[in-house]
Amino acid sequence: MASSRKTRSTQTTETFTEPVAGMIYAKMLTSTMSSLRDRKEICDMTIQVGDESFPVHRIVLISASNYFYELIKGDKMKDGVLQLEDIKSRAVRGCIEYIYEGKTSVTMDTAFDILSAAEKFNLHDLIEMCLEFLSANISVENCFNSKMAFEKRGLSTRAQKVDVFIARNFELLARTDKILNLKRNDFSFYVRNAESDVGLLYQAVKNWVIFDLSNREQHYPVVISCITNSFGVKFMLDTVWPDPLTAGSKPAKDLISVAVLEDVTTLAECLTRENCFHAHEICGITRHGNRSKAQRLVNLFIAENFDELCRTKGFVTLGKDAVFEIFRSSKTERVSDKLKWHVAQKWIHHDLGRRKQFFPALLSLIRLENTDFDFLQSVVRADKTVQEFDQCKDMIMDAFYAIANLGGRKPLTLKSDKPGKAASLTGDAVVSRQRSPSPCMAPRKRPLNAEDAPENFERAKKTPDFSLADVDYTETQSQTGKPHLAIYDPDTGLLKGLNIGKLKWSDLVSTTVAKGVFQGVVAHQNILYLLKGADLFTLDVARKTWVRRASKQEQPAMWSKLLACENQVYVLQNGHIDLYDIERDRWVEKKPFASLCVGFSSCLLLSNIYVMGGLSMLRIANRYDLSTESVIEIASMMTGRSHAAAASLNGKVYVLGGSSEVALSSIEWYDPTADVWTTGSQMQKDRSGLCACVYDGKIYAVGGKPHRTRQTKSFDTIEVYELAKEGRYKWRIFHELIAVSHFASGCVLNIPCE
Template identity: 20%
Template sequence: MDLILSYSWDPMNTRIGTSKNRDTRLILERRLLDHSKMVSEDDDALLELSVIPNLIWTDDNVHDSTLSALNQMRKNKHFCDVTLQVGKQDFPSHRAVLAAVSPYLFELFTAKEDQPTVKEAGHGIIYKLNGGFDKYALEKLIEYAYTGCLNVPGEKIIPVYAAAIRLKMDNVSSECARFLCSNLDLTTCFETRALTGIICSKLSSDLLSKVDKFIADNLMALRESRELRSLPRICLEILHNSKEGLESALVPNLCQLCLIWIHQQWNEDECLTIEDLTSKDYLLFIAEDNTLQDCDLIGEDSQINSERIQDYKKSNHTSKAKKSPRIYSVKPSKAKELLYTRHINQDEVKTEERSEDWKLIACSNLEDDKRSILGVVTVNGSLATLSIIQRINTPTKTLSEFNLSVHQQKHTSPRISRPPSVDKDDFTPVAVMNEAKCAVGGCCLDGKLIICGGYDRGECLNRVESYNPISNRWTSLEPMLTKRGRFGITTLNGCIYAVGGSNGSTELSSVEKYDKRTKKWSVIASLPIGISNNGVCTFGDRVYCIGGLYGQSGTKFCYALNEEQTQWNKICSLNIGRSQTAVTVFQDKIWVVGGCDSWAPLNYVEIYDPITNLWQFGPPLMSPRRGCGLTAKDGLLYAIGGSDGTRSLCTTEVYDPSIGVWRVGSNMTSCRTNVSTVLVGNSIWAIGGFSGKIFLNTLEYMEVDEWTNYIPIKSDDEEANESSSSDPMSNRDTSSTPAPHNNQSSSVHFDI
């Protein structure tokens, strides 16, 4: 039996629910019921014959034909509901088509504040695209949206590529990048490198590296090109104290040093522009701390004062407007020794912290003048050239004349670098840990840096290492009895205490102690509860455990170990529960800084008085931090690194009791969350942590308010003394040479 459905459409009566529609529906239902009864009465064979298979058909032409029809409608301005406007030129289009190929336009079209009114919906809303969109490029990208085909002349690829990056059309931008990589030449390399957005685009990283390599490989050929000559040129003259110093200077290191100096000038003056930098010539000298200084700072009675310097100071003697410093940087700083030592750790140079906004792309001595250097750099993201001339400074005073005024020179002149024979190879990279790890327990014992536990690649560790800053070597100690990460550690009477933490699956209540005399770990009284991310410190003759993660949030609980070390006694609770907090003793009180209540970082500071057994609020941090380090040094308190909830921090804050507030400190060379900080001698050490992308196996230390990961090389006498004495804490030496450089892990399985 055939199913016949007849339906006539009445344009005057089409609403759902009318009597005619109801009659049609009832007739259809009755016929279907009659048909089902007849089928049920037939035999099985007839039933099988009456089953109608599904119709499956794919029209391979429908996509092309539909897009072709839409494109024709666009050209004829039919059903266009949006117009993109560049300057005075309009590009009518269909919102759905453009939004499908451009996430940027999708966000623009769907923004609540940009929803069209009734009038705009009828006539099409107009979007004015500002910011340097090229008309031709936009037209080609719209055609691509409708046709899937991109046909662009070679000389127009760069503006199309730039527009594709702006519109977030990844397929187009990656194909343009591939084309540009395979067709780089002397006339287009600088234009390609200067593209806005190329640095920020992840898809362009390969293009960026290839363009930089092309420029470096062809620098001499580019030297006389119009494209290079059109770049801003910064002229620097560098004075050396001797011919030996000039000849031993490494070109890449000297150029890096110049870029560092330019960056410093940029940060110190918010009004400074590239045009200002190119408007004058600078005369610089190398100071004792291996930094470049303007010769305008040299005093009249300085040992290196010369006629050349005096002429420069006279020409430079103009009234200078007061500089307005820019907002302090949140980017890692660079160790000054990195620019001059011959032991440069190349892996470290290539870490993700390296800023493309301030980068040395290429440099070389000029073939006809070895004292002249040409460099190509980025200055705040813009391309520029460095023109460097090296000269030997000839002081006007003889040595005997200088000795007569040496006491005045000490107060008026910047520090002068020693001869290259003394300075050469004076620094070497700090030996890294054997493995990259985070949330370690760090303390100082007998002048050594002790690193316990932590976790790497998702596994908590029980390994213990000792680092000797004098020999720059690591030594293995007896491992802990329990694997621990995110725990607190402290020292008391020559013993190390590891308190709480996590073994990777559960919070720990156990506590163990290392005795340097027996070189063994032993279990002592456990905490009343299992806890991790807790703060631990020693005050007087007692060990304190402050806050931590208990359950799903930070706890207010605090405990102190009794003198017999048989029991943990509860003391006054914190005002605010917190974990991942930083704890130390400062001004005869226990300070607790930052942390997080559940996951949101805190800037609250609390201070505990063991005499009154009370907590009170202290001066809050400038910015919230969790997982930071806290160390007191020379009457100041340093909050170091951590996370603000969105990124790992390289910044530090310093609390000065004389003014009662926190101020900005110097930046570390790496961003570090869950970092351990320890005072060894007069240096604050930052150990391991999480950079935001990778676990770190590096260390760095702060001396004289500057962070570095390079350490002075020992003298022969120090080497002899070191080899004749053994580490009394050591069980076995893990290596006879410094640990390998910067073998960083890139796997992250823990919530940081």
């Protein structure tokens, strides 16, 4: 039995414990050696890394690594100490742990260091362990280094896995500086395959190029060609084309030009007031087959939006053919001919030396007979360019004759100094003409063509540009009278006027005092509108009386704002706009608007209402597009303000003074093209609750008071923002201000002289 049991036991040991015994023995051996290392017993070698040393056993290192075998065998150590350079101590510690125990801890912080050390020590299993760890833990922080590690070892499958990760997470990577050091081919590959917003992709391209501009600027066209198909026509017109990187690269401009003009139908759908001049520029430099058709579409768009676009800087950059086509278009027939005159002058004077020859032909496209005598006499006839061309004098005389026949005014006779020459204009009334066979007296039979002008000319120095942004040239606007600052005091109900030329105050008209309701004035086409509570009035200047108009159904909030343009009076309130139709004398339905709060400021610019600031929205600014009735958030102001004044000048929006814990004298202006605010020169005084008026290229700051004072009256001065001798806009005290209440409102009004 014993023998039997012994035999059975022996058989069991042979079949069960043989592999286990090896494992147990190996574990016991590694545990013992590791314990000896921890206790620093029987260690016959030291690895020195910087200030840290690792006591080890030579036989253990030799058994694990050929690197140590060759090193120890060759006796390349000094006094049993192996000095290691260019390697981190934590990496050496990890490798020693792996040699002694067959395992080590690999983390995101140590993976690449241990991988580098394992390669140095020829620890192949540890290398695989690190690579497997990186493959399983790809992140924004390690993806590029991981791919380099995989490609270095020919692990294409793992490298492709990283590429997929980068494409899916490019938006996150683009916000870091990790992409900036990529080579062009790698960067182009990632941009081409990225799953990201096109705007962010383009910004990433710009950042990559600018990071090493001198070496990478040449690669800009190649890189953007990878994503041109993703751009879309509107994005290329709005963002890519005006970018300085594109402007400075002919290959890039050619690339964008081809992409934009590939489908003219799409181009037509993408044109906006902001990008149409970019499209025009593209049509002017390319030889694409769709160029002519695209140019006609762009010109048609500009003609359809002439009232707004003619006031922008882009209009003066148009070529001769485009300007003449726009002036001839049926889309501009409804446009005021006074406005056309000023636009023609602005375009001619932008490059007077080259363009003056075209002036008679361009003037022939303006119906001067649709203006009035005062405009012809004081504006057109007085123009120096007109005096240089007999054709222009003939056109003016034709217009005078037409107005005299239609207007019923007492005519004066034209005096001609020499037979056959254009007669001079004398007197203050409309003139009539004595019919004569003189060529200069004959009505013109056809418009002149631009080609009638001489071909040879010399380039002259450009004359200073001027802006139409703040001028309302409408057919009904009065050209008579003297400009006044009309200031309305809500506490007294009195409207006073300051003659800007003579600096003399006068009482214009008064109204009954109303407390606790909104009161404000605004001028449109030289008619002053007063909204007092729910009641609307217009001013009869000649009789010095108020004329009642249609009343609102409900009173506006005390902190509302009053604006006017395009035969509409706008009352801005929180969440909606009330509209008054001037021609129909009635209030129309409310329009949705942005959220507003007490103390906001507002003004009009190119059929857009801009609203800024307020007590709880100090820096927030929005633009309301009257054509689309949409609210667009724009860049925030640089300084938070409430109870500031706003005005538009030279195509910019100005915000003046106001308060932000204290009253402010600072101003800032907004450029709609760049969506950027810029600080302007400070006013002479801190002003909160002021009003602003614009006239003749100047801004007048009226009233206002220091913040947190008990006084109810405003400052007793008016400041003017004007172009100083040194060529910069500055503020100066303009005139004394009669006593008015805080938050008085004002506008500019032409008042006939008595």
